[in-house]
C-alpha cells in the first residue's frame with residue numbers, strides 16, 4: 284500500500300452490453316497527494332469521465348483498486364463530491380435548498396441547525412452566490428448554476444473534489460472568472476482536486492500536475508506533466524511566461540502529435556479533434572492575445588490533417 | 590396585478606389618490622380580459638341556444654327547447670338543497686353524493702396508483718411482470734367491472750366506489766411509472782453521492798422529479814372517474830346525479846335530464862381545473878431545469 288492520499292492502482296474497465304464488450308480503460312495508475320490539483324486531459328471518448336466516476340464510486344471498475352485516505356473506495360459517498368458538467372442541481376429546489384439538502388444530509392448529526400444554516404451560507408459566499416439564495420436553477424445563468432454546484436460539493440467537505448468538465452458549457456469570460464474563483468478557493472481551503480478538462484490553458488493554469496490520457500479504446504495514462512509554476516497564478520502575467528508556454532506546448536504536442544498518430548490506426552474518433560481544438564483558446568483567450576497566437580499554428584495543423 | 594401591488598405599497602396618506610389611480614389603471618385591463626376570455630364563449634353559447642330553440646320549437650319536436658327547460662326546472666335551479674327524504678333531494682345533494690363517491694374511489698386510486706407506479710418504474714422485474722397485466726386490464730370498460738364488484742361487495746355503494754377506483758388507477762400507474770423511469774441519471778447520482786436512504790430518495794428526489802408526470806396521470810384519472818360515476822350510478826340507484834338522470838328518464842322529465850347534464854359538465858370541468866391547478870402549484874419550477 285502506498286503512502287499517497289488518493290491512489291488509483293491498476294484500474295481496468297470493460298463495459299459489457301449483452302455480447303458487446305468494450306475495453307475502455309487499461310492499467311490506470313495514479314497517485315495523488317493531499318492538497319494536490321490534478322487535471323485529466325485527453326480526447327473525447329477516451330474514458331476520462333469513466334476514471335472520475337470510478338473514483339466517485341458511481342461506476343464499478345472491472346479490476347484494480349481505488350484507495351482514498353487509507354480506505355478502499357467501493358461505493359459513492361460525500362467524501363468524494365462530484366461537480367457535473369451539466370450542474371445537476373435539483374430544479375424544484377432553490378439555490379439555498381440545493382446546498383442545504385447536501386449539508387443536512389452530510390452534517391445532519393455533527394452540526395446544529397443554526398450551524399448548518401451558516402455553513403450553507405458560508406459555502407455560497409465562497410462562490411459569490413449569496414445574492415440569489417431563493418432563486419431556482421431555471422432563474423439563474425449557466426455560470427451561476429455551476430457556482431452553486433461547486434458550493435454544494437464544497438459544503439460536503441469532501442476529501443477529494445471531483446470536477447467533470449466543470450466549465451465546459453460556459454463562455455470564455457465566465458469560464459475565466461470561475462477558474463480564478465476555483466484557484467482562490469483551492470489556495471484557501473487546500474482541497475485535493477481531480478478535474479477533467481478539454482481546455483489546455485485551463486489545465487496548465489489550475490493544475491499541479493496534468494494527466495494526459497491516450498486515446499481509447501483501452502486508454503491508459505500517456506504522460507504526466509508537473510506544472511512547476513508559483514502560486515498564486517495570474518493568467519495575464521503567465522501569458523508571457525516562457526515556462527507557461529512551454530507547458531502548454533507540451534500538452535498540445537501530446538494531444539495533437541503523439542496522440543494524433545494513433546488515430547491513423549484507429550480512425551474511430553475524428554470528431555474529438557475538432558471538439559478539443561475549439562476549446563483551445565478557452566479561458567485565457569479573452570485576456571491574452573499571445574496565448575491564443577501560440578495555439579494557432581497547432582490548430583491549423585490539426586484542421587489540415589482532418 | 591403589477592400595478593395593484595405597487596399602488597398597495599404607496600404611502601397611506603395618499604389613499605384617495607391611490608384608489609383613483611388604481612381605478613384608472615386596472616379597469617381597462619379587466620375589461621380586455623373579460624372581452625378576450627368570456628365574450629367568445631358567451632357568443633357561441635347564445636348562438637347554440639338560439640339554434641336549439643329554433644330546432645325544438647316546432648310541434649313535432651321530441652326534445653324541449655331551452656326556454657321550456659328553464660321554466661320546467663326553475664324550482665330545481667332555485668333550490669338545489671331541498672330534502673324531501675329518500676331520493677327526492679335537490680340537485681346540490683345529488684351532485685355532492687356523486688362527488689363523495691368519486692372522492693373516496695379516486696383517493697384510493699391515487700394512493701395505490703402512485704405506489705404501483707413507483708414499483709413498476711423502479712423495478713425492471715415488476716415492470717416485466719405487471720406491465721402486460723396493466724395493459725390488458727386498463728382496456729376493460731369501467732362498467733364491465735360493476736357486476737364483478739357487486740358480486741364481491743354485495744352492496745351498491747362500495748361497488749360504485751370500486752368502479753371509480755379501477756377506472757382512475759390506470760393512467761395514474763402508467764404516468765407515474767413513466768415519470769419515475771425518466772428521472773435523469775444525474776439526480777440519481779446526486780442521491781447516491783449524498784447516500785440518501787430509500788425514504789429520503791422517495792420524498793426528496795423521486796416524487797418531485799416525477800411530479801409533472803404524476804399530475805398528468807391524476808388529471809386524466811379525475812376526468813375518467815367523473816365519466817364513470819354517472820354511468821355507474823345509473824345502474825346502482827340511490828342518491829347521486831347518475832341515478833337522478835335515470836330516474837328522470839323513467840319519469841319522462843327530459844328537462845330535468847338536460848339540467849343534470851349541464852351540472853355534470855360543469856362539475857367535471859371544475860374537477861379537471863382543480864387538479865390542473867394543484868399540479869401547477871406543486872410542480873412549479875420542476876419542469877424547467
Ligand SMILES: Nc1ncnc2c1ncn2[C@@H]1O[C@H](COP(=O)(O)OP(=O)(O)OP(=O)(O)O)[C@@H](O)[C@H]1O
Pocket residue numbers: 298299300305307325326327328329330331332333334499
Ligand atoms: N455505460 C456505458 N456502457 C458502455 N460503454 C460506455 C459506457 N459509458 C461510457 N462508455 C464508453 O466508454 C468510453 C469512454 O467514455 P467516457 O465518458 O469516460 O469518455 P470521456 O473521456 O469522458 O469523453 P468526453 O470527453 O466526451 O466526456 C466511450 O467510448 C464510451 O462509449
Ligand SMILES: [Mg+2]
Pocket residue numbers: 331332333447
Ligand atoms: Mg466525459
